[in-house]
Amino acid sequence: MLIPLLLGITFITFALAKALPGDPVYSMVGERASPEIIEKIRNELGAGKSIFRQYGGYLLLLSQGELGRSYYTNRKVAEDILTKAPQTFKLAFMAMLIAVPAGLLLGLASALSRRHWVDRTISGLVISGMSLPVFWSGLMLMFLLSLKLKLLPPSGTGGLQYVLLPAMTLALPALSSLARVTRIAVLDSRDMPYIRTARAKGLQEVRIIAAHVMRNALIPVVTVIGLDFGSYLSGAVLTETIFGWDGIGRFAMEGIIKRDYPVIMGCILVSTLSFVIINMLVDMLYQYLDPRLRIR
Amino acid sequence: MNPCRPVVFTARSFALIFVLGLALIPGLSCSPQNRPKGQAIYRLNADPTTLDPAYIVDVTGGAIAAKLFNGLVRLDPELRVIPDIARTWEIQDGGGTYVFHLRDDVSFSNGRVVTAEDFRYSFERLLSPKGRSPNTWVLDKMLGAKAYIQGSADHIRGVEVLDPHTLRIRLERPFAPFLQLLTMTAAFVVPRETVERLGSDFAVHPLGTGPFVLTEWKHNTELVLLGNPSYYSGKPPMSSIRYRIIPEDLTAVTEFELSNIDVIGVPAYEYSRFRSSDRWKGLLSSSQGINTYYIGFNCARPPFDNPELRKAVAAAIDRETILRTFYEGRGRLASGPVPDILRHWPAPVLPAYDPVRARALVLSSADRHPVINFYVNPDQEVVDIAEIIQWYLAKAGIQVRIRQLEWSAYKAAINNGEADMFWLSWWADYPDPENFLFPLFHSSNHGAGGNRSRYTNREVDRLIESGQRAADVRERNQYYMKAEHIIAGEMPWVFMWHKTDFTLRQPYLKNYHMYPIYSIDKGTEVSF
Numbered sequence: 009m010l011i012p013l014l015l016g017i018t019f020i021t022f023a024l025a026k027a028l029p030g031d032p033v034y035s036m037v038g039e040r041a042s043p044e045i046i047e048k049i050r051n052e053l054g055a056g057k058s059i060f061r062q063y064g065g066y067l068l069l070l071s072q073g074e075l076g077r078s079y080y081t082n083r084k085v086a087e088d089i090l091t092k093a094p095q096t097f098k099l100a101f102m103a104m105l106i107a108v109p110a111g112l113l114l115g116l117a118s119a120l121s122r123r124h125w126v127d128r129t130i131s132g133l134v135i136s137g138m139s140l141p142v143f144w145s146g147l148m149l150m151f152l153l154s155l156k157l158k159l160l161p162p163s164g165t166g167g168l169q170y171v172l173l174p175a176m177t178l179a180l181p182a183l184s185s186l187a188r189v190t191r192i193a194v195l196d197s198r199d200m201p202y203i204r205t206a207r208a209k210g211l212q213e214v215r216i217i218a219a220h221v222m223r224n225a226l227i228p229v230v231t232v233i234g235l236d237f238g239s240y241l242s243g244a245v246l247t248e249t250i251f252g253w254d255g256i257g258r259f260a261m262e263g264i265i266k267r268d269y270p271v272i273m274g275c276i277l278v279s280t281l282s283f284v285i286i287n288m289l290v291d292m293l294y295q296y297l298d299p300r301l302r303i304r
Numbered sequence: 305m306n307p308c309r310p311v312v313f314t315a316r317s318f319a320l321i322f323v324l325g326l327a328l329i330p331g332l333s334c335s336p337q338n339r340p341k342g343q344a345i346y347r348l349n350a351d352p353t354t355l356d357p358a359y360i361v362d363v364t365g366g367a368i369a370a371k372l373f374n375g376l377v378r379l380d381p382e383l384r385v386i387p388d389i390a391r392t393w394e395i396q397d398g399g400g401t402y403v404f405h406l407r408d409d410v411s412f413s414n415g416r417v418v419t420a421e422d423f424r425y426s427f428e429r430l431l432s433p434k435g436r437s438p439n440t441w442v443l444d445k446m447l448g449a450k451a452y453i454q455g456s457a458d459h460i461r462g463v464e465v466l467d468p469h470t471l472r473i474r475l476e477r478p479f480a481p482f483l484q485l486l487t488m489t490a491a492f493v494v495p496r497e498t499v500e501r502l503g504s505d506f507a508v509h510p511l512g513t514g515p516f517v518l519t520e521w522k523h524n525t526e527l528v529l530l531g532n533p534s535y536y537s538g539k540p541p542m543s544s545i546r547y548r549i550i551p552e553d554l555t556a557v558t559e560f561e562l563s564n565i566d567v568i569g570v571p572a573y574e575y576s577r578f579r580s581s582d583r584w585k586g587l588l589s590s591s592q593g594i595n596t597y598y599i600g601f602n603c604a605r606p607p608f609d610n611p612e613l614r615k616a617v618a619a620a621i622d623r624e625t626i627l628r629t630f631y632e633g634r635g636r637l638a639s640g641p642v643p644d645i646l647r648h649w650p651a652p653v654l655p656a657y658d659p660v661r662a663r664a665l666v667l668s669s670a671d672r673h674p675v676i677n678f679y680v681n682p683d684q685e686v687v688d689i690a691e692i693i694q695w696y697l698a699k700a701g702i703q704v705r706i707r708q709l710e711w712s713a714y715k716a717a718i719n720n721g722e723a724d725m726f727w728l729s730w731w732a733d734y735p736d737p738e739n740f741l742f743p744l745f746h747s748s749n750h751g752a753g754g755n756r757s758r759y760t761n762r763e764v765d766r767l768i769e770s771g772q773r774a775a776d777v778r779e780r781n782q783y784y785m786k787a788e789h790i791i792a793g794e795m796p797w798v799f800m801w802h803k804t805d806f807t808l809r810q811p812y813l814k815n816y817h818m819y820p821i822y823s824i825d826k827g828t829e830v831s832f
Contacts, residue, residue, distance in 0.1 A: 028713070029709070029713035029716065029717070030709075030710065030711075030712030030713035030714075030715075030716050031712065031715075031716045032712060034712065034715040034716055034719060034752060035711065035712050035715065036361075036438070037361060037438035038361030038362075038438050038439075039361075039733075039743075039754060040438075040441045040733070040743060040753065040754060041438035041439075041440075041441070041752070042440060042441060042444075043752070043753075044453075045436060045437070045438055045440060046752065048436055049436055049438075052436065080353045081353055081354065081507075081523075082354075082504055082507070083508075083523075088523070091523075092524075147554060150554075150555065150558055151558070154558055154562065155558050155561060155562065158562070161559075161562075161564070162555050162558040162559050162562065162564075163548075163550050163552075163555045163558075163559060164525070164548070165522075165524075165525050249551050249552055250552050250554075250555060251555065252525075252548075252549065252550045252551060252552070252555060254522075254523070254524040254525050258524065258551070259524070262350075265710065265711065265712075266712065267712045
């Protein structure tokens with residue numbers, strides 16, 4: 009399924025990119041290039057060929073394991089993506105490292121204290137976290153943690169010190185949706201007959217929550233984690249731009265703005281691939297979490 | 305009934321969790337890593353596309369290349385052409401021939417001495433038919449350049465090496481701003497052996513004669529330039545320059561306020577705050593930008609092939625109020641296309657803001673209820689200005705439809721003549737009035753060449769061409785003055801303003817100056 013899916017994605021992206029108005033050559037050559045040079049560059053980029061021939065050429069390139077070269081920098085897109093992918097992975101992983109435990113804890117706390125002020129406070133925070141756009145929450149975190157408290161550097165790509173701020177920004181919507189899903193899943197499973205059975209067996213409340221309530225609540229939670237992680241691996245465009253993080257999202261954004269088609273195509277292809285792989289892993293995890301889904 | 309007992313969380317327990325969380329990140333700090341002694345940190349808003357002088361078209365790349373390379377001549381802060389690698393020069397044949405006498409103590413950072421042959425190689429490389437440099441226009445005035453570009457000659461006939469340190473350049477015909485052209489990035493000298501060894505990698509491993517040497521380039525993150533100890537005029541006071549690539553303005557401002565950056569360009573929305581702040585008093589620098597902001601009309605088709613309607617639009621817009629209020633006075637009103645700083649003749653007198661006259665002009669035009677497509681780029685400041693202009697024109701009876709396009713589509717649209725009216729600015733390539741007349745108003749440059757208003761006036765063409773050829777500066781200014789006055793009278797543009805740029809620096813930075821053209825800044829003056 010993977011190959012037809014990727015082929016379909018390449019075709020749709022290619023067609024959409026070519027259908028957009030604008031000509032990358034005008035941005036490449038500055039203000040005063042001669043018409044001959046503009047034409048020469050257009051020919052070198054293959055802009056004069058039919059879209060099908062251009063697409064065929066791109067597929068040929070892919071079959072050789074290449075993603076082409078950037079129109080602007082002439083660097084290999086695959087090499088650029090390989091240097092940026094670990095950064096994006098680091099950011100996505102760190103964001104999930106913050107979001108998952110925090111989201112689960114908040115969701116659980118909210119469910120266990122239903123209708124208590126704690127539940128209402130957490131629900132309010134969760135709705136805010138889901139509604140706030142990252143460019144606002146990111147700048148607010150930067151203002152607070154960098155400018156006022158001087159705890160973290162505002163921007164840059166690097167180790168823990170640099171990744172925390174963008175990771176927290178990304179984690180905010182993720183932990184909010186996780187907390188919400190966890191709360192609902194815990195509340196749902198808490199009323200199930202097997203919980204009453206566990207309680208009748210005299211099990212301790214902590215054990216019931218950990219082994220029975222949470223385990224059964226994990227299926228929707230894992231789905232949300234998978235979707236969020238997959239989308240972060242595709243690059244968090246705004247977060248990476250605000251914090252100057254050198255990842256795939258920022259790379260893709262710059263490609264889109266400059267109409268750098270090989271960069272756009274390469275980023276979308278890699279993003280799709282990582283999204284599909286994450287979803288496959290999530291599917292495999294379902295079978296582990298829920299024995300009913302195992303293929304016999 | 306709720307079978308679970310509610311777990312009680314108190315405000316105290318939340319405070320405890322927060323403090324514990326903060327304790328998990330000990331040793332974190334927003335301050336930069338220990339910067340090496342004498343290192344300045346500047347900000348770039350984008351990664352340079354290339355640092356190969358032959359291919360640079362962006363300001364970011366040009367500003368760095370100016371510190372890595374040199375040319376025959378360069379500009380001083382007063383915009384005069386002064387010697388660089390050429391110690392002296394003679395102009396012969398009424399401006400048709402230039403003979404440059406080169407210094408013999410200039411070397412590339414690999415230690416090899418620069419000779420006239422290096423310049424010939426660099427110029428031929430720029431114009432090479434095998435290359436695709438977008439900057440061929442800088443040197444295509446040389447004798448035989450066109451034949452060389454087309455591949456029908458082995459060398460540029462007009463470039464001759466008379467001896468290792470003497471270079472003669474003959475032009476196809478006299479071109480008065482030729483020396484200014486030679487101050488541009490595209491005319492910098494490069495070492496043949498390194499270029500041929502590295503091929504296209506020279507773009508990322510540039511090697512020149514400049515006061516700094518590129519030692520590190522982490523794409524999209526930072527570049528580090530180290531002071532060149534063998535620079536011909538002495539090692540620069542700064543030991544190194546670190547350029548941090550920060551795309552977002554607000555992030556850059558935060559970095560600056562934390563002293564992680566030494567100089568920033570002041571974003572428009574921060575101008576008032578910084579100007580009135582006691583903390584930054586005396587640290588704001590400004591430079592009269594050599595630029596012109598304008599509303600261009602498509603003069604080649606209705607409705608703006610009618611000069612009266614163009615004048616109506618110009619009379620309907622209160623430029624002074626927009627500049628004073630919206631722009632907070634960050635510029636000077638334009639009197640024509642040529643910036644005041646380059647104009648050495650009486651400025652044209654433009655009609656004043658007169659909404660009554662504007663309305664009368666609209667009513668007397670053939671199309672009494674025009675609907676105008678006004679093309680703008682996605683910059684929020686431009687969109688805001690477009691809405692103000694839309695309001696002014698509505699008062700004059702002109703209905704404006706704003707078409708906002710992203711940059712690439714926008715440039716294609718205005719180059720192809722799709723817009724009735726468009727917002728644009730022109731920034732000097734070199735400081736000569738010719739740069740604000742020939743590309744923008746000569747009929748040979750319609751569209752992508754620069755004349756996007758498709759203005760055609762044979763008399764203006766002739767005057768500009770005569771100015772280009774006139775060796776005498778007074779005679780040249782006469783031609784330019786006449787051309788500018790005709791243009792201002794026919795109004796292919798609404799001449800809006802010349803924008804002033806501002807930078808803010810840290811108090812510990814000494815001898816910092818802001819220059820109107822990036823190539824002036826060699827980085828050899830600033831110290832701590």
